[in-house]
Amino acid sequence: MKHAPPSRRDRLRHMLADLRLPGALEALDAILQGVDGGALTTPEAIEQLLSAQIQLRNNRRLQAAMRSSRLPAVKQLHDFDFTFQPSLRREQIESLHELGFVERAENVILLGPPGVGKTHLAISLAIAAAQSGRRVYYGTLADLIISLEEAQAAGRLQARLKVLTHPALLVVDEIGYLPISRTGAMLFFQLMTRRYERASTVLTSNKGFEEWGAIFGDEVLAAALIDRLVHHCHLVTIRGNSYRMRQHTELWQALHSPHDADPPSGRRRRTRQEVATP
Ligand SMILES: Nc1ncnc2c1ncn2[C@@H]1O[C@H](COP(=O)(O)OP(=O)(O)O)[C@@H](O)[C@H]1O
Ligand SMILES: [Mg+2]
Incomplete structure (x- = not known):
């Protein structure tokens, strides 16, 4: 058949x-x-x-x-609420996610106070780059410096620098939260010098450039670092409120019924006696 x-x-x-x-x-x-x-x-x-x-x-x-890549969480552009952050130019952030800056080995620096979404956007850029098939790596400044110091102590600094120069996109998160030793600052400077004009770095900081001298413990080194970083750079300054605080506020409001909605630092409710004798 x-x-x-x-x-x-x-x-x-x-x-x-x-x-x-x-x-x-x-x-x-x-x-x-x-x-x-x-x-x-x-x-x-x-x-x-x-x-x-x-x-x-x-x-x-x-x-x-x-x-x-050691990304600490999945954060993507479509989870980002731009209405909460009116100081951001949405077109700029969206066009960065098209990754022309990675192609051109340019940097992105996200500046702003805690909780405004710097890490979120740094991760979403890294994820976009990873999805486009590029190698990415994430570290806080403190983590990256520790790994460089350990490599140096073990006589493997050059190899470590090579590994950290390789990714098309490196995120350096949380510049300014923890103090850095002088050797740490020099090692980080070496890394950024290696990556300069070769591969993109996305950096976040809660401190303006004028405070980087204090962070790195050396004004001259900080100035040389900033000079390289900003040469081909997209600067994104976020001025808004903390999204974390918004979440806390909403939680607070959800936990308390309307007639009991005094904020924690708000006016103390009057005791029965006070109510009786105003
Ligand atoms: N505009 C936003 N839309 C949605 N989620 C946000 C926004 N801004 C911040 N978040 C979330 O709030 C938390 C704190 O943001 P994060 O990026 O860690 O802040 P930063 O790095 O500036 O301190 C994260 O969970 C992040 O995903
Ligand atoms: Mg952060």
Whole structure:
């Protein structure tokens, strides 16, 4: 008996498997149904098929990056509430996420008080870069310096500098929270000199440049560092309120009923006696 020839659906399944496109393969049936039922045009179907595969690939890249890059959390641009941070130019942040700056080995410096979203945006830039297939690495300034000091003590400084120069995007988070030793500052300076014009660094600080001399314990070194960092740099200054504080405020309000809504530092409620004798 003659076998029925494979259907178009079967041929497509084979092709997608042959090309190793599991995301598209998984989405195929639903998309074909959409076409058959008239819910999707052919261009829409092609678009959906390709984007299913791209989404799977990006998720895999994100998972790999979360393991290898030491990113502390998943924070993405679409989770960022711009209405809470009106001092930010949304177009600037969105265009940074298109990663032209990584292509050109430029830097991004995010400045602002605690809780305004500096780390969030630094991570979301790193995730965008990882999803585009680039190598990324995350560290706080303190962590990076410790790793350089340890490498130096073990006689492996050059190797460590090479490893940290390699990623197309390095996040240096939390400049200004912890004091830095003189050797630490010099080691970090060496790292930034290596990366200068070769690869992008995204830095965050709660202190303005005028305070970096104090952070690094050396005005001249800080000036030379800032000079290199800002040469090809996108400066993002966030002036708004702390998002953490907003969350705390909301929690506070949720926990207390309206008639009991005095803030913690607010006016003390009068005791029964005081109420009785105003
Ligand atoms: N505009 C925002 N929209 C959504 N989440 C935000 C926003 N700003 C900050 N957050 C969240 O608030 C917390 C503190 O932000 P973070 O980026 O760590 O602040 P910073 O690094 O400036 O101190 C994080 O959980 C972050 O995801
Ligand atoms: Mg932070």
